[in-house]
Amino acid sequence: MIEVRDVSLVIQDRAIVDGVSIDVPEGQFTALVGGNGAGKTTLIRLIKGIVVPSAGQIVVDGTSSLGAPRDFALRIGVVFQNPETQIVASVVDEDVAFGPENLGLPTAEIARRVERSLKLVGLWDLRHRPVHALSGGQKQRLAIAGILGLHPKYILFDEATALLDPAGKREVLDTALTLVREGIGVLWVTHDLREVFGAHKLYAMMNGRVVFQGSPAEFLSSSSSLKAARVLVPDEARLAQFLENKGVAVEWPITRQRVLERIKSLSLKTSS
């Protein structure tokens, strides 16, 4: 488990992150939402150890991460927003190899890790493709594979779907969910609530502070939290809420499929 304890980052008298405490457990999907400039990206950088906090501490698997050795830092991987600037090599499998090569692993071990990582993200069949021939979603999955090659226990996704089309978003989210089932702890940062209906726990940030923590369902029913996080309530959630008020509850986590199933069970006043 990653435990963020009262972490702050103050730059020029301004608290970018202000006394934040969150947990990212293994094998769970933890969501983090908030508007542009709420401090989400900075928090990610603090957790990963790219930036050193002004106060508080980050404990990974029981040990404070400050001054920890290199292989310890590799327990946490990060997938950034733009897939383009996370890919180093020009061919799919060679890019996945970049991380393990940095660790100085033997060739056979690198090959094993490349194969396993690419299979996990579903790109094994495209391993010889040039990177520029991939779609946005595929590039982002490649970025995930590049992280997986380092055998992380946790992966932080910093708005990893923001630049993708709906199909790409779906692919990347599904990949993250697969990793959760594999036991990896995922922290998922997003503006789109539809992606996090199924989260085990949700945090919302505003002005560097955590202003909400709880289940996605609780978050949706707290209009003040929604406002603070500057997120839109997805149509699916609004319709589900409407149906629930009418006595036709939609099972959690809400999906479009589940909402439509409920709709199909309705009768109309003038049926054909």
Added chain:
Amino acid sequence: MALRDTVLIGQFVPASSALHRTRAETKILMTLGLIVSAFLSKSFAVQSFLYFVLIILLLLSQVPLRFYAKSARAVLWLVLITFVFNALLTGSHVLWQIGWLAFKLEGVVQGAFFGLRLFFVIFASTVLTVTTSPVDLADGLNNLLRPLQRVRVPVEEFSLIMTIALRFIPVLADEADRIVKAQKARGLTLSGGVMQRIEKLIPIVVPLFVSAFMKAEDLALAMEVRGYVPGVRRSKYKVTRFGVRDIGFAFMTLLVVVVSVALREVWTFSL
């Protein structure tokens, strides 16, 4: 046409031909051998022989010829300029005259020779970049330059920089294309005097630099996150051993150099 379509360098075309499966080091040395051969001689016999070898290599690469045709189109004007300059500036036997422009026999012959040689050199290099992934190319160069590490040349860093540069050429070419169009939409016209034109480039060059720096920063962060530490020894994912193919191509290169030297004085163009 987008800018990147005209830039073939770094446009590796994956295939599994004999050339693709040959080590980058071998191919780099072979390309060097071909280029040296081309520069060694003044003989049309050697030219014909080298073009014969080149055609064999093109066919061996199993890369559709249209990829080569694209790069040929891009350099054709360069070859033509070489030809015209030589034809106009060299020799005394005037072949034909258009106004004050006099095409001279010696110049035409020399221009044809230089043009063909330039074309050959560019094409020989294209065969290398089309059949070798940028990563392999960088690794190959790295291995060939390794002895320089003894005199403290940071060879590893150079090769990584090259890998990344090759990877980002098409990305930045796309970006440049977008920026030019965006400024055109805001009324940019590239006309006027030289100074005016240079000033007009600022709205294109500045955003491109900003974007390149931002990308570089993002990439540096992504590399750090993936365990890259400058100066720390890295291992290799793809270790191919020198095999029969390498020996074959090395032998061929040697043969080409020897034949080129032997034919040096045959059918030369000096009149």
Added chain:
Amino acid sequence: MVGHTGSGKTTLAQVMAALLPPTGGKVRLWDSEWTYPRELPLELRRRIGFVFQFPEHQFFAETVFDEVAYAVRNFGLDNVEGRVRAALETVGLPFMQFKDRSPFSLSGGEKRKVALASVIVFDPDVLVLDEPSAGLDGESKVEFWNWLWRYRARGKTVVFITHWLEEAARSDKVIVLSAGHVLFYDDPVKVFSHASTMKRIGLEPPLAAEVVYELQKKGTFPWVLDLDKLLEALEEYALWP
């Protein structure tokens, strides 16, 4: 204009705005036909505003004022300051507060607004936007859409590209592209009634459209694309337990 990645949306928009020459066919802009390789004359160029995806990537000037004034000067228009002031205030940035700041120092949302201002400053008749809301948070998206509808209300033509059919549902006409072809060019209601076709070409229909599609199989239900109207219609037409 909607379509999945690679369907040709951006290319068509650029051809339409005379930024990319067509290899076949013609583009008619008002009374002139545009043919390659002729550059579009400035008086026509001025009538088309094009906002690229992440338009803040085109910034180059030292101040917001110069950035926004760039096009005004290029087109040789008068009253530079008045136009810049009006454009900035239209996108909701107070002129005095922002004019001397560096465009690079602004927050993400502010950058996007300056980029918009730098195009609407020459008051184009047609505004083409390529995924204008990408990367904005929810509240900023709503703010942006409200602004865009106000711009349209001034009698302007707005063409925008999006992956999200919900965003397209409020427009007057929808162009659906797939693999470089125009599949539909019609009213949103007519287009989105083809829910299964939308899914087949990789687009997610608006939720309301899918609900209506299901309910119309059962009986009388009106065509609505907007969620608020859907809830009203459900209230009225459905039988509740």
